[in-house]
Amino acid sequence: MEYKPIRKVVSGNYAAAYAAKHARVQVVAAYPITPQTSIIEKIAEFIANGEADIQYVPVESEHSAMAACIGASAAGARAFTATSAQGLALMHEMLHWASGARLPVVMVDVNRAMAPPWSVWDDQTDSLAQRDTGWLQFYAENNQEVYDGVLMAFKVAETVNVPAMVIESAFILSHTYDVVEMIPQELVDEFLPPREPLYDLANFEKPFSVGALGTPADYYEFRYKLAKAHEEAKKVIKEVGKEFGERFGRDYSQMIETYRTDDADFVFMGMGSLMGTVKQAVDVLREEGYKVGAAKVRWFRPFPKEELYELAKNVDGIAVLDRNFSFGQEGILFNEAKGALYNTGAKPLMKNYIVGLGGRDFTVNDVRKIAENMKAIIEKGELDVEVDWYHLKR
């Protein structure tokens, strides 16, 4: 069948709901939280209209939502849910159960700032606080990447048996409408065949139990296996991303998407929707004579160390834009990127700009100001400050 995309104008949340439907998810656990609510509402609508055959499990909290997904996934089903901020934090304990038991649940997290002060706007601290739960993390730049990301996340997750989070920005993507090219169901089915579970609780020929005790004699080996699965995921992500490109024209083989970096003196690095602004700014800055590029980290877990090194060895500086903060240290992506390069030969000047927390606007003009600052730093050869709270009212 020839690929002819179906173009729909949808919000980021609807893009996620359509992707879940096209992935033929079998179980959806639903607990509403702003700004995620319209994802599960749309899925409920699909079911009500008879468009999708999904077991819809309304639960009483996010903790139970993830528990329901874990149970469904252990029984061999393709399970999906969505959450945001405080809801994701409430799930934290269960996230470990999913990854530890090697269950490929896929969840959309709509990035939202953590309270207090109460906020419903965009900020990556919620998802990055789940960094060490063993989940894969894909950050979407736009609604199209939300849709594509969910489909790829299922394929990657089910290949390596590790759960995956697809992350989109609150309101900037979740409630903003854009054209999304959707894939006809038959072609999604070819790309994403039914799940073949590693172990299947519904198999009565070979009974086993999950969640059993691991004494000090055995626990360690299971952690190593999960660590190896993340290493394996790097390979699988690139293959799946390449296959996606060959089938549907959008290539995701790079874990760090580079934009005009070939001859760049310095690059802006970041994740999620703010990188759309950065790419636009790069075009503007190039016309103004700045030799700059953008590096969008698509997959934060597993962390694309090797690709970062390839990028870093050819530039003089990296401005790391963090829409998040690890208190007592620095921006989380900055911290990871700097750490990843420590034992390599690549030592570009790296500066951390904390931007857009709690939904603060981040514009092309902001990128220009950062470019001016980066240029001055590189010419001088030393940093002014390492961590710059860029928007602070001084």
Add this chain to the structure above:
Amino acid sequence: MNTLFGERKEGATKIVLTKVDEYPEAPISLGTTLSNFTGDWRTFIPIVDESKCVKCYICWKFCPEPAIYIKEDGYVAVDYDYCKGCGICANECPTKAITMEKEEK
């Protein structure tokens, strides 16, 4: 296999994994308790004195595992592959036929 009578469960063999590659991908139990002996954390071990046993089977009823079985001759015995050494049997025994002793390993 008989839970009331008989020496022990059939086919019980302990699985010991010595290399990481032998482990399953996910932390699932390897089969059932037939291969997964649950009695190796014990510090104290129950010893049955048949001369004092009156075959009341209170120990058999109270054992939470259950690791106590009734032999063909009517006396009780402990399956040490599954006994965790909790001491409930010794505590409940009306004739003090069961004593808990420190296990030598």
